[in-house]
Each structure stands twice: as structure tokens, then as C-alpha cells.
Amino acid sequence: xxxxxxxGPQALAGAVELAVSSRSLLRGRSTHAQIIKSLYPLxxxxxxxxxxxxxxxxxxxxxxxxxxxxxxxxxxVVSFTxxxxxxxxxxxxxxxxxxxxxxxxxxxxxxxxxxxxxxKAAARLGCPLAxxxxxxxxxxxxxxxxxxxxxxxxxxxxxxxxxxxxxxxxDEMPHKNIVAWNAVMxxxxxxxxxxxxxxxxxRLRLAAENPNEVSFCxxxxxxxxxxxxxxGSQLHSFIIRIGFDTNVSVGNAxxxxxxxxxxxxxxxxxxxxxxxxxxxxxxxxxxxxxQNAEEEEAFRLYLATRREGFIPTDFMISSLLTTCSxxxxxxxxxxxxxxxxxxxxxxxxxxxxxxxxxxxxxxxxEEAEQVFELMPERNFVTWNAMVGxxxxxxxxxxxxxxxxxMTRRDEVKPNYVTLVSVMSACARGGRLKExxxxxxxxxxxCGIKPRNEHYACVVDLLGRAGMEEKAYEIIKKMPMKPSxxxxxxxxxxxxxxxxxxxxxxxxxxxxEIDPFDSGNHVLLSNIFASAGRWKExxxxxxxxxxxxxxxxxxxxxxTWKNSVHVFQAKDTSxxxxxxxxxxxxxxxxxMVAAGYTPDTRFALYELExxxxxxxxxxxxxxxxxxxxxxxxxxxxAIRINKNLRVCGDCHQAIKFISxxxxxxxxxxxxxxxxxxxxxxxxxxxxx
Numbered sequence: 001x002x003x004x005x006x007x008g009p010q011a012l013a014g015a016v017e018l019a020v021s022s023r024s025l026l027r028g029r030s031t032h033a034q035i036i037k038s039l040y041p042l043x044x045x046x047x048x049x050x051x052x053x054x055x056x057x058x059x060x061x062x063x064x065x066x067x068x069x070x071x072x073x074x075x076x077v078v079s080f081t082x083x084x085x086x087x088x089x090x091x092x093x094x095x096x097x098x099x100x101x102x103x104x105x106x107x108x109x110x111x112x113x114x115x116x117x118x119x120k121a122a123a124r125l126g127c128p129l130a131x132x133x134x135x136x137x138x139x140x141x142x143x144x145x146x147x148x149x150x151x152x153x154x155x156x157x158x159x160x161x162x163x164x165x166x167x168x169x170x171d172e173m174p175h176k177n178i179v180a181w182n183a184v185m186x187x188x189x190x191x192x193x194x195x196x197x198x199x200x201x202x203r204l205r206l207a208a209e210n211p212n213e214v215s216f217c218x219x220x221x222x223x224x225x226x227x228x229x230x231x232g233s234q235l236h237s238f239i240i241r242i243g244f245d246t247n248v249s250v251g252n253a254x255x256x257x258x259x260x261x262x263x264x265x266x267x268x269x270x271x272x273x274x275x276x277x278x279x280x281x282x283x284x285x286x287x288x289x290x291q292n293a294e295e296e297e298a299f300r301l302y303l304a305t306r307r308e309g310f311i312p313t314d315f316m317i318s319s320l321l322t323t324c325s326x327x328x329x330x331x332x333x334x335x336x337x338x339x340x341x342x343x344x345x346x347x348x349x350x351x352x353x354x355x356x357x358x359x360x361x362x363x364x365x366e367e368a369e370q371v372f373e374l375m376p377e378r379n380f381v382t383w384n385a386m387v388g389x390x391x392x393x394x395x396x397x398x399x400x401x402x403x404x405x406m407t408r409r410d411e412v413k414p415n416y417v418t419l420v421s422v423m424s425a426c427a428r429g430g431r432l433k434e435x436x437x438x439x440x441x442x443x444x445x446c447g448i449k450p451r452n453e454h455y456a457c458v459v460d461l462l463g464r465a466g467m468e469e470k471a472y473e474i475i476k477k478m479p480m481k482p483s484x485x486x487x488x489x490x491x492x493x494x495x496x497x498x499x500x501x502x503x504x505x506x507x508x509x510x511x512e513i514d515p516f517d518s519g520n521h522v523l524l525s526n527i528f529a530s531a532g533r534w535k536e537x538x539x540x541x542x543x544x545x546x547x548x549x550x551x552x553x554x555x556x557x558x559t560w561k562n563s564v565h566v567f568q569a570k571d572t573s574x575x576x577x578x579x580x581x582x583x584x585x586x587x588x589x590x591m592v593a594a595g596y597t598p599d600t601r602f603a604l605y606e607l608e609x610x611x612x613x614x615x616x617x618x619x620x621x622x623x624x625x626x627x628x629x630x631x632x633x634x635x636x637a638i639r640i641n642k643n644l645r646v647c648g649d650c651h652q653a654i655k656f657i658s659x660x661x662x663x664x665x666x667x668x669x670x671x672x673x674x675x676x677x678x679x680x681x682x683x684x685x686x687x
Contacts, residue, residue: 057086360389463493
């Protein structure tokens with residue numbers, strides 16, 4: 001005992017608490033060993049036993065904590081509460097609830113700290129029956145009068161789906177503290193009722209209760225979810241007035257709110273004004289720029305976080321990977337994949353799902369497959385990303401295979417996005433029978449009613465098979481108003497098969513829904529031009545000009561050595577233009593010798609044939625391809641992106657070039673991926 005007294009029991013207890021706060025198991029075990037050495041052969045005092053139990057429980061080591069509890073001849077409520085609280089906090093709700101009967105059998109009376117932890121465990125487990133029993137016990141033991149116990153019960157009822165119980169209990173509370181109000185607001189948002197959260201905040205203020213950072217964050221999240229910009233801005237003014245604008249959590253919530261309301265400037269102003277920035281701050285502002293089509297700034301900020309010494313988080317990396325998907329930035333995505341591996345977050349389900357999605361949308365389906373197969377756990381986002389990757393490639397067989405595996409394993413249920421991807425793959429892969437069967441049985445098989453997106457896939461599916469009239473009959477019988485995607489699918493089918501009359505009907509519907517979309521006018525004009533009906537084609541173009549509709553200029557881009565090279569039609573500004581033109585001339589000779597004939601059907605009819613052909617040779621995707629052939633070594637696939645649909649002549653020309661030069665060429669237009677190899681394209685000449 002002299003050794004213990006020399007060290008000081010309070011000092012040892014402080015060392016144990018330091019181990020908890022620093023989450024250092026090594027420090028905790030060393031202190032435990034020193035305590036045993038100092039006391040031997042005397043028993044462990046209760047207050048030190050409580051500290052050690054709390055340490056092991058908080059550090060998620062329930063076995064040594066339970067052993068210490070069993071060695072105490074007179075365990076106290078403090079010991080049991082420490083173990084229960086640690087289990088609840090470390091996502092061991094079942095262990096926490098199983099300790100409660102043991103506590104009662106030990107003749108220990110739970111207190112106002114024990115029950116909130118137990119109610120939290122019941123909420124985490126999603127077990128309303130256990131929650132009801134704990135509520136009853138709290139009522140009988142008189143502990144329900146404690147505002148923290150009642151607040152925990154309100155939170156438990158919300159999280160276990162007993163919303164009416166939660167509201168009734170909350171309304172009966174004689175004094176509602178800020179914890180109770182926050183429980184109501186945060187759960188209202190989680191349950192999808194942002195207006196209820198806003199209403200609770202207003203009632204909180206009317207009750208003269210002072211909100212805290214949790215209250216402000218909840219209100220801002222509610223405003224963000226429904227994009228109530230004015231209301232959120234008013235709260236921002238109130239936050240500044242009472243001095244909460246320096247709080248980093250509130251600042252992060254403001255950045256997120258302004259970002260979701262598409263107010264990038266305001267979001268950036270809040271971020272820049274934060275005195276203290278944590279990893280959530282950086283993640284929030286990166287996502288703001290990524291979600292508002294400012295991908296380059298998002299990546300610039302990411303590099304700034306690395307310079308500041310922040311370790312990349314799963315949320316940050318998954319958000320940036322989504323940005324790569326939008327940019328088709330395969331090399332950027334690969335770099336982020338390497339960062340995820342180095343940071344040991346590549347096994348995270350959200351990062352893994354984002355990787356599958358990124359590789360699929362960037363056209364590297366093989367790498368998407370590798371990540372998918374290595375994932376220890378998959379959610380519906382993961383499965384949808386894999387199916388969507390195959391759909392973008394037009395690989396119906398693999399999309400159907402993954403879909404069948406998903407439904408057979410029964411890990412997650414397909415949602416409407418899954419079915420859109422599978423049916424889209426069937427349409428692009430020409431699997432009419434499988435696609436129609438899935439559409440007809442989707443409600444019975446998956447419990448999902450067809451939406452506009454599914455009808456668009458069916459129209460595309462039938463259109464590919466040359467069954468435009470049947471597709472039109474299905475559109476007329478739709479239980480909802482057909483969307484742009486439905487009529488657009490029919491118009492494209494009419495373009496492919498030269499159905500001018502039906503194409504005009506689809507185009508007129510599209511003009512009514514979206515009169516300023518240039519793409520629909522161009523498609524209709526091309527249908528008439530393809531049929532040699534130049535008068536109607538010119539009339540459509542004239543209508544566009546009369547109402548002020550301008551066709552978006554086509555451009556293509558290709559990445560080489562960390563630089564993006566952008567080309568527009570007839571572009572001569574590139575520094576290697578002379579080499580590009582020389583290679584195009586050489587390729588044209590070899591293509592003509594192999595049987596290529598320029599497709600001039602869509603060129604202006606006033607031009608002579610030679611002029612039409614000259615126009616076609618200078619299309620942006622051909623310029624980008626020539627640059628890729630000059631720079632990118634043999635054996636590496638050439639990847640080109642285009643903002644518009646690839647034209648018929650370019651599609652035909654790239655097929656020839658792929659065979660002539662023996663290269664794989666991947667073109668991503670605004671509809672799908674085209675993988676050209678050995679004179680063939682993965683789309684089967686339908687896009």
C-alpha cells in the first residue's frame with residue numbers, strides 16, 4: 001500500500017482517464033499493471049476498479065471490463081453504467097441491453113445515467129419492444145421525471161419508428177431542455193420531415209429556450225434539404241448576432257446549406273471566414289464545388305487539404321471520385337484510388353462504391369470489376385454502380401448476370417435505379433426478350449411500379465428492334481405524362497430507322513415540353529435530311545433560328561500527360577495542328593482503300609460533295625483522335641470525350657481507323673460509351 005500511496009491513487013486514476021481521452025490502450029494497460037504492482041496482494045479499491053472498467057469499455061474492450069466487474073464483490077451502479085455506456089457508444093447495443101438484467105440481479109439500482117445509455121442501445125438496435133420495456137421501468141422507478149432520461153426515450157421512439165409515441169412523450173414533458181428539442185429536430189430530418197424540424201426550432205424559440213450548435217445545424221440541414229434559401233439566410237444573420245458564427249460545426253453546416261442551395265459564393269465566404277477548419281470543413285467546401293459543376297476548384301481545394309496536413313477521409317475521397325465520374329477523369333480517379341489505398345480507406349463501403357461507379361463511368365469496366373470483386377461488403381449503391389457500368393458499355397449479358405446475382409444473394413433489394421440500368425443495358429445490347437420480360441414483371445418480381453425512366457428504356461428497346469409503332473402505342477397508354485426521355489427515345493429510334501412521320505410527332509411533343517432544347521430540333525432536322533427531304537430539314541433549322549435557339553458547338557477532349565486538350569470542329573489552333581492534319585490525310589487514304597465512304601447525309605445540301613466531305617474530316621472527335629494517335633503509345637487505349645452525340649460519319653470513320661491502326665479507341669459521347677476495336681463498335685451501330 002505504501003507504493004500506491006507514494007504514487008498517489010488520484011494520480012493513477014488520472015492516468016487511466018488520460019488513456020481514455022487519448023484512446024491509448026498501451027498507456028491504459030501500463031497504468032493497470034502499475035496499479036496491480038502497487039497494490040499486490042491487496043484487492044483493487046472500488047474507485048480504481050470503476051476507472052479501469054470505464055477505460056476498457058470506452059476503448060471497446062468489453063472482455064477485460066467485464067472481468068474486472070466480476071472480480072468486484074460489491075459492484076456499484078457506476079461500474080455497470082460505465083460498461084453499459086461503453087458498449088452503447090461502441091456499437092454493441094445487444095451487449096449493453098444484456099447487462100441490464102445482470103445489473104438488476106446484482107441488486108443494483110440504475111440511475112439517470114444508466115437508462116439513457118440503455119435507451120440509446122435500444123435505438124441503435126432498432127428494437128421498439130426493448131425500448132418500451134425500458135420506458136415502463138423508468139416510469140415505475142420514478143426516473144422518467146429526469147429530463148435526460150425522457151429525452152433519450154423520445155430519441156429512442158423516433159429511431160425505432162414509433163413516431164406517435166415520441167410526440168406524445170415529448171408533449172407531456174413538463175420541462176423540455178435543449179437535448180429534447182434537438183432530439184425532435186434531428187430525428188425529424190432523419191425521418192424525412194424537414195418542415196417538422198423547422199417548426200420545432202420555432203417552438204423552441206417561443207419557449208424561450210436558447211438553441212445550441214446542434215439546434216442550428218439541424219435547422220440548417222432542414223433548410224438545405226428543401227432549399228429554403230431565404231429562411232436559412234435569416235438564421236445565418238441570427239447566428240452572427242448571437243456569436244455562433246465562430247463555431248466550426250455551425251460554420252460547416254452553413255457551408256453545406258449554401259452549397260445545396262447552389263450559392264457557391266456565399267458558401268465559400270463562410271468557409272474562408274472560419275478561424276478553425278477541420279476535416280469536415282474541407283470536405284463540405286469540396287463537395288459544394290463538386291456538386292455545382294466546379295470540378296477543377298474541388299480538386300484544387302483537395303490539394304490544399306493535403307498541404308494543410310489533413311488526412312483524406314472516406315467522405316472526401318468518395319465525393320471527389322464522383323467528380324471524376326462527371327469529368328471522365330480516369331487518371332485522376334486512379335490517383336485517388338491510390339490515395340484511398342495508402343489511407344487504408346479503400347475497404348470502406350462508400351469509397352468502394354464510388355470507385356466502382358467512377359471506373360464504370362470512365363469506361364474502364366475491367367477495373368470496376370476488380371474493385372467490385374474485392375469489396376468485403378456491398379450495398380445497393382455498389383450493385384447499381386456495377387450494373388450501370390455494364391449498361392454504359394452496352395454489355396447486356398454481364399448486366400443481367402450481375403442483376404441475377406444481386407437478386408439471388410438477397411443482400412440488398414433492387415430499387416428503381418437498378419431496373420433502369422438493367423433495362424438500359426438490354427436496350428443497348430439488343431436483348432428485346434429479356435428487357436420486355438423484366439418490364440412486364442418488375443412490379444410482381446421486385447415490387448416496383450414502372451416510372452418514366454423505365455418507359456423510356458422500353459421505348460428505346462422497341463425502337464432498336466424497329467418496332468417504333470408498338471413503342472408509340474405503349475407511350476399512349478402510359479399512366480403518367482411521358483417525360484422528355486420517353487419522347488427522346490422514340491425520336492432517336494425514328495432517326496435510326498428513318499420514320500419521318502412518327503419522328504415529327506415525337507419532336508412536336510418534345511418542343512412543347514422543352515422548346516429551347518437544340519438537340520431535339522437537330523435530331524428532327526437530321527431525320528428529314530437523311531430521307532432527302534431537305535426542305536423540311538431547312539424549315540426546322542429556320543424555326544430554331546427564329547426563336548433564338550442555338551445549337552451547342554460540338555467539342556471533344558482528350559487527356560495526355562496531365563493536360564486536357566480540347567478540340568472544336570475545324571479547329572486549327574492546336575500547337576500540333578500540322579501533324580494532326582497530315583495524319584488525318586494519311587488515314588483518309590487508307591480508309592478509302594479499305595472501303596470507307598463518307599456519310600454526307602447530314603451535311604448542308606447547298607454544299608458540293610467535296611465541301612461536305614471536307615467538313616466531315618474536321619469534326620472535333622476526328623481531330624482529338626489524330627492527336628491521340630500521335631501522342632499516346634501503342635498498346636494504350638485512346639479515350640476521347642465529346643459533349644454531343646457522335647455523328648454517323650465519325651462513328652463509321654473511327655471503326656475503320658481502329659482496324660487500320662490496330663488500336664482500341666473509347667469514345668464517350670453524351671449518350672453512352674463506344675468501344676471501337678477491329679473495325680467494330682460495342683454499340684452495334686445503334687446509339
